[in-house]
Amino acid sequence: MNYFVFRSLxxxxxxxxxxxxxxxxxxxxxxxxxxxRNLQAFIxxxxxxxxxxxxxxxxxxxxxxxxxxxxxxxAVVTLEDAALWTDSRYFLAAADxxxxxxxxxxxxxxxxxxxxxxxxxxxxxxxSNIGMNGWVNTMADVRGMKDELEKAGLQLCIVDDPADExxxxxxxxxxxxxxxxxxxxxxxxxxxKLTRLREALLQAGAEGTVVSQLDEIAWLLNLRGTDVHCNPxxxxxxxxxxxxxxxxTNPEKITPKVAAYLKENKINTLPYADITxxxxxxxxxxxxxxxxxxxxxLQAYLPESCKIVEHKSLIAPMKAIKNEVEIQGYRNxxxxxxxxxxxxxxxxxxxxxxxxxxxxxxxxxKLTSLRAEQxxxxxxxxxxxxxxxxxxxxxxxxPTPETDIRLEPKGLLLLDSGAQYQDGTTDITRTIALGxxxxxxxxxxxxxxxxxxxxxxxxFPKGTCGTQLDVLAxxxxxxDGINYLHGTGHGVGSYLNVHEGPHQFRMNYMPAPLLPGMxxxxxxxxxxxxxHGARTENTMLITEYKKxxxxxxxxxxxxxxxxxxxxxxxxxxxLPDEIAYLNAYHKRVYEELSPYLNEEERNSLKxxxxxxxxxxxxxxxxx
Numbered sequence: 001m002n003y004f005v006f007r008s009l010x011x012x013x014x015x016x017x018x019x020x021x022x023x024x025x026x027x028x029x030x031x032x033x034x035x036x037r038n039l040q041a042f043i044x045x046x047x048x049x050x051x052x053x054x055x056x057x058x059x060x061x062x063x064x065x066x067x068x069x070x071x072x073x074x075a076v077v078t079l080e081d082a083a084l085w086t087d088s089r090y091f092l093a094a095a096d097x098x099x100x101x102x103x104x105x106x107x108x109x110x111x112x113x114x115x116x117x118x119x120x121x122x123x124x125x126x127x128s129n130i131g132m133n134g135w136v137n138t139m140a141d142v143r144g145m146k147d148e149l150e151k152a153g154l155q156l157c158i159v160d161d162p163a164d165e166x167x168x169x170x171x172x173x174x175x176x177x178x179x180x181x182x183x184x185x186x187x188x189x190x191x192x193k194l195t196r197l198r199e200a201l202l203q204a205g206a207e208g209t210v211v212s213q214l215d216e217i218a219w220l221l222n223l224r225g226t227d228v229h230c231n232p233x234x235x236x237x238x239x240x241x242x243x244x245x246x247x248x249t250n251p252e253k254i255t256p257k258v259a260a261y262l263k264e265n266k267i268n269t270l271p272y273a274d275i276t277x278x279x280x281x282x283x284x285x286x287x288x289x290x291x292x293x294x295x296x297x298l299q300a301y302l303p304e305s306c307k308i309v310e311h312k313s314l315i316a317p318m319k320a321i322k323n324e325v326e327i328q329g330y331r332n333x334x335x336x337x338x339x340x341x342x343x344x345x346x347x348x349x350x351x352x353x354x355x356x357x358x359x360x361x362x363x364x365x366k367l368t369s370l371r372a373e374q375x376x377x378x379x380x381x382x383x384x385x386x387x388x389x390x391x392x393x394x395x396x397x398x399p400t401p402e403t404d405i406r407l408e409p410k411g412l413l414l415l416d417s418g419a420q421y422q423d424g425t426t427d428i429t430r431t432i433a434l435g436x437x438x439x440x441x442x443x444x445x446x447x448x449x450x451x452x453x454x455x456x457x458x459x460f461p462k463g464t465c466g467t468q469l470d471v472l473a474x475x476x477x478x479x480d481g482i483n484y485l486h487g488t489g490h491g492v493g494s495y496l497n498v499h500e501g502p503h504q505f506r507m508n509y510m511p512a513p514l515l516p517g518m519x520x521x522x523x524x525x526x527x528x529x530x531x532h533g534a535r536t537e538n539t540m541l542i543t544e545y546k547k548x549x550x551x552x553x554x555x556x557x558x559x560x561x562x563x564x565x566x567x568x569x570x571x572x573x574x575l576p577d578e579i580a581y582l583n584a585y586h587k588r589v590y591e592e593l594s595p596y597l598n599e600e601e602r603n604s605l606k607x608x609x610x611x612x613x614x615x616x617x618x619x620x621x622x623x
Contacts, residue, residue, distance in 0.1 A: 020100035023067045040128035044075040049135045051293040057171035061163045088485030089395040117148035126153035134158040139291035174227035175252040181222045187325025190222045206288035206309040208241030215497045216315040237275045248275045321517040326494040333424030336374040338561030360386040360399035371419045381418035381498040392533030409435035429537035433567045444526040445534045445568040450476040451524035452536040453578045462552040463513040466505040473524040489521040518542045
């Protein structure tokens with residue numbers, strides 16, 4: 001067994017025993033609750049009433065019942081069994097966290113893994129009742145699950161949340177104050193956005209809509225909050241038609257300044273819980289709901305006279321295309337973030353040379369402190385992934401006091417991090433050599449870098465979707481029989497959620513077209529369990545490339561400004577145009593960051609970072 005893995009297991013032993021007892025007691029209490037209500041199973045998703053990836057503590061019922069704290073997953077408890085489904089990012093982490101609990105791990109999307117409905121059919125007798133909370137499951141999820149279960153003779157029941165009764169000391173719904181995001185950072189007024197949305201609603205055949213996704217509400221109203229960890233949003237619904245707009249949120253959140261702003265923009269306010277009565281009394285003839293992001297109860301409370309128009313979110317594609325003010329905000333934020341990153345890399349290099357090796361949590365704390373020194377810093381954009389050695393193979397690993405290990409002058413440190421600045425959100429991954437590397441570490445690092453650069457250099461017709469380009473990032477590693485199961489890139493919000501859509505780079509089909517003004521990450525990776533991980537990520541801006549008789553073509557411009565470690569590269573594997581791209585990128589990084597750095601930091605951007613001259617690079621190694 002690897003030394004680092006062994007040490008982590010020892011540290012976790014006491015904590016795991018405590019968690020095992022706690023989770024077991026919760027599952028027992030849930031089963032008693034289910035028996036009283038004639039339920040043979042209950043499904044706990046990861047989401048909240050707003051279909052959020054990251055949710056306030058109040059709605060973390062899946063984590064509460066299972067102990068698994070990843071951002072994605074679904075827990076299912078029957079009277080005699082329990083299982084948790086999660087994706088490839090969390091296979092290793094989930095296996096560790098579920099160890100010693102009643103839950104078995106289901107590796108989602110693998111061929112041998114049954115779906116939730118199939119598993120329920122296998123473990124439950126016919127005519128069993130399966131419970132779901134209508135507030136935290138989408139219309140599409142409830143409908144799909146209901147159809148699948150009924151075909152097998154099982155009954156889906158929309159019921160109350162058992163955590164309301166069973167979760168002792170359950171956190172309340174946040175009441176943090178809402179803040180106004182100034183026009184100097186948004187580039188478009190709230191009224192302009194509302195007008196665009198109302199026009200789009202009429203074109204879609206609807207008079208109004210319920211906006212339930214928190215980042216969409218924040219973007220639409222040019223407001224921000226602190227209700228969700230790392231995401232500058234606030235808990236609310238918005239009900240809008242052609243003449244009125246009402247924000248449903250807890251009154252404690254609305255400061256006098258925000259109240260005046262909402263009144264000026266003709267936006268009514270009501271308490272958060274009043275959304276139910278407002279839906280019951282809704283008068284318009286047609287209301288648009290996105291079945292993939294709207295919870296089941298939003299449509300359940302509407303009067304029968306109201307026609308529901310099911311349509312993809314109208315706000316997401318508007319929000320995804322950044323205006324010139326937002327784009328400049330990204331550039332400014334990335335510049336400051338790059339300065340913080342270079343200062344961190346210098347600190348890391350000196351600290352490792354001193355022999356006073358930091359831990360993974362030390363790395364997190366130092367980088368966050370350097371970012372916090374930058375103007376307009378508000379928060380980190382997600383929990384820092386500082387993963388040394390084998391921990392780098394855990395895609396979304398986050399160091400904790402139980403797992404924290406000390407860096408050593410060898411191997412790779414995978415560092416995935418980001419910040420929320422008021423003028424932009426950043427997301428960057430660098431894999432850093434701390435000393436001698438194995439041939440496997442070097443080769444994996446180089447394959448990842450080749451994939452990153454190949455995608456970054458892409459020129460493509462306007463309207464191409466991310467699935468059509470995803471292969472560029474994977475091609476080199478595919479030739480070695482290597483793949484990764486997570487997406488290659490996601491949209492990034494403008495001082496909003498670090499993950500946003502609808503566009504992505506991903507193997508499975510994502511039809512949203514790539515358009516100028518969109519931001520998207522480029523982050524291929526390779527992960528070897530128990531050994532190491534490598535990932536390189538820049539946030540990119542989609543820009544115009546050229547117009548020809550064959551149409552409009554687009555390209556990707558890196559917004560992220562930070563050197564890429566060249567010491568692990570096997571240069572024989574790199575092609576001349578890949579080396580040219582890397583050199584050009586490093587030249588730009590130096591030119592833009594050097595005015596804000598001291599002499600030592602500027603020198604760190606020079607040798608040994610630039611790649612060798614093209615004439616000195618051997619041809620690609622034959623296999």
